[in-house]
Amino acid sequence: MRRTSWMAAGISALLIGAAFAVPTPAGADPIPAIDPVVTATVWADRPTTTEYVVTNGWTANSTDGDVVVRRTGTGAYTVELEGAATSGGVAHVVAYGGGPVHCTVAGWYRTLFGGDDLLIQVRCFAATGAPVDSRFVATFTNRRQIHQGRLAWFVTDQAAPTGVRTLPATYRYDSTGGEIRYERRGTGHYKFYVDPHPDSEYGHPYFPMTHVTALGTSAVNCQISWPDSWQVRCANAAGTPVDARFAVTYGVRIDLLGHSAGPRFASGTLYGEDVRDGRIFGDSYNSTLGTYGGARGTLLGTGRYEMTFQGTGATYGTAFVNAHLPHFDSQPSRGHCVLSGWGRSGADTVVRVNCYAWLGVPANLNARVSYTTWPYA
Template sequence: MRVRTWLRLLAAGLSVGVLAATVVSVGGPAGAAVPDRFGFVLWNGAVVGSGTTPAGSTVSVVGTGQYKITFAGAAASGGVVHVTAINSAPHWCQVNSFGPSGVDEVVMISCYRVGGAPDFTNFSAIFSSSSGPASAVGSFGYVHSTPTGALVSQYNSAGWANTVIHTGPGQWDVKFPGLSTPGPIDGSLQATAVSSPTVPARCKVLTWSSSSSGQVAQVRCFNAAGALADTRFTLTYQYQRSLYGGFAPPKYFGYLWNKPVGGPPSTNFNSILGPGANTLSPGTLSLVTFPALAMLPDDIQVTAYGPGSDFCGLNFPWTHAGSDTFVRDVNCFTNAGAPSASGFLVSDNSAL
C-alpha cells in the first residue's frame, strides 16, 4: 500500500514538475528550470559513456593525480562540483577550480593517496549550476564557500539566502533556510574540498538537522595529516530531488544515509519506489542497492559522515543488473589508511 500510494504521489509530482518547467522556461535563461546546466563524468582510465553526460565530455591527465574535465557545452556561472575517488586502495579527490571556458565547463581536480602524495585514480565527478525557480516538489540547495564563510556561489530552491558561519579551524555551520522538511533529519548531503593541488584537503558532514525552518549542516574539513584545516568547499543538500537539482527529468534518482547502520526512511529515498526502498549491507565495504534506478547515463557520489577524519569513496565503479543499480562497494578509511566502518552519504543520479 505504501509503494502504491507513493507512486500516485510521484505521478502527481511529475505533472507539477513538468508544468513548472514549462512555465519558468518562457522567460529565457534567467528563468530557466533547475538546473541551468549540469554534467557528470565517470573516469576509469578512459571516459565511460554510461556514466557521463553531456556526450562529448572529456578528461585529460595533466599531471600525477591531476585531471582536467571538460563538460561539453555545459558552461554556466557559479554552481558547485563534487568528486569521488574510485579505488580499492585508500584515495581521495578534491576540486582545484571550475568555471566556463567558451561554451564548455572546465573542472580541474587532484587526487591523493594516504599521506597526501598526488596519485592516479579512477573517479566520478558532477557539476551543476542553478539560478531559476524550482518546482514545488522536494528541496534543493548548495553553497560554494570560502574558508571565512563568504559565498562564492549559492542556490536555494525556496528563494532564501543560504549562510555559512566559520566556527573554528576546518569547521562550519551551513544554513539552508526555507528548505522545509518534517524533521528531525531528512534528505541527503554531499561535501567536497576546493583547494590548490599543492594543498591536499578533504571534507565531510559531521551532522545535520531538519525542520520546518530549513536545514542546518555541520561541515568538517581536514588536511593530509588528518587535522582540521580551513579550505574552500562545496556542499549540496537534496530532499526528494536529484543531486543536481532537477526533477522530472530526472525521474531516476535516489540517496541513502549510512548512520551507521542505516538511517531513517526520510534519509533513504528512491524516486521510483519511494522512501526506504534502497538497501544497505554495512561494513568496511558497504554494498548499496538502488532498485529500479538503472537508467543510463548515471552518476554516484559519496561523502563521509560523522566525527573524525575518516574518508570514503568507491571500491569499484557501480554496476547494473536489470533495473537495479549496485554500488559494490562504498569503502571508507582512517587517515592512516586502515579500513573503517565509517558513516557515509551516497547519492545516485540519472540524466533521464
C-alpha cells in the same frame, strides 16, 4: 543531448575498482548570469592517459558536447565540458576504484576569450597526502528551477570568514528563496545556515540529501554532519583540522544534479559507527517510492558496504559517496570514503563503497550514498 554509453549493466559487472569561476579562488568577485543551464556527470577511467574523449558510457553532458579529460601532472586533471560555457553552479568529485584515495575540486571556469567550454580542475591524493593518479567521478550542475522538493547548493568564498558570512547571490542557490550563510567555529569547523525544509505531505520533513567536496589544490577532505545539523569539518590527510573552502549540495526529493523528476534517484546514509552483529543500518529517500526508505545496507567487511536502492535499476546511471561526520558534533571527522563500483541488479541498483580512517586504514565510517539514472528515466 549527447551521451557516451553508460556504466556496465548488471551486478556481475559492478565496477571495481584552480580557480572557481573567478580569477582569484579566495575572492568574492561577481559571477556573470547563468547561461546556459548545464548538467554533467563524468566517470574518468584512464588515470594515466594524457588526453582522451570520455567514451565509457557513464558520462553525459547536457549541452551535447564531448567530455575531454586531460592529465596535467600526477593526480592533476582538467575535465573539459564542450559547449558548456557557463557561470556559477556547483562541482563535486569523488575518487573511484576502491583504494584509499581522495580527490578535491581545484576550481571551475569558462574557457577564456569567449570560449564555449567549461573546465573543471580535479586533484587526487594518496592516503599520505601525496598526489596520485586515480579514476574519479565528477558532477556539475547549475540548475535553479525544480518543480517539487527543495534544492540548495553553494560554494564558500573564504576559508576563514569573520563572523557569520552571507554568501553573494552568485555563489549560491536555494529554491526556498532564502539566503545562505556560514561561519567558521574553529579550525576546519564550519556551520551553514539555510531555510528549514517545507513539510512533506506526510507532515514531516523528508530525509535530506547532502554532499560536500573540498575546494583547492591541497590534500583536504571535508565532511558534512548528520542530516539537518548543517555542519562541515575539513581535515588534511593525517586527520588534522585545516581551514578550507568547500562546495555543498543539499535538498530533499532531488538528486545530486538538481533533478526532482525524470530520472529515478535515491540517497541514503549507512551508519558505520553503529555496526551491530554484522549488520549496518541506515536511512534513505527513494524517488520511486516518493517517501522515506527504499534502501538496504549490507556490511561486506570492515569499511566495505553495499547499498541497494529499490526500483532504480537502469542500464546506466551515476553514483556518489561521501563519508559524513559522527553523530555528535563535538567529534572530529574520522576518514573518507570512495566508490568501488555500482551496477544494476534486476529492478534495483547496487552501489559499493569503501571507507578508510586517516592514512588509509579500513574503518567503519558513516557514509552518504547517492544514485541517479540521469539522463535516462
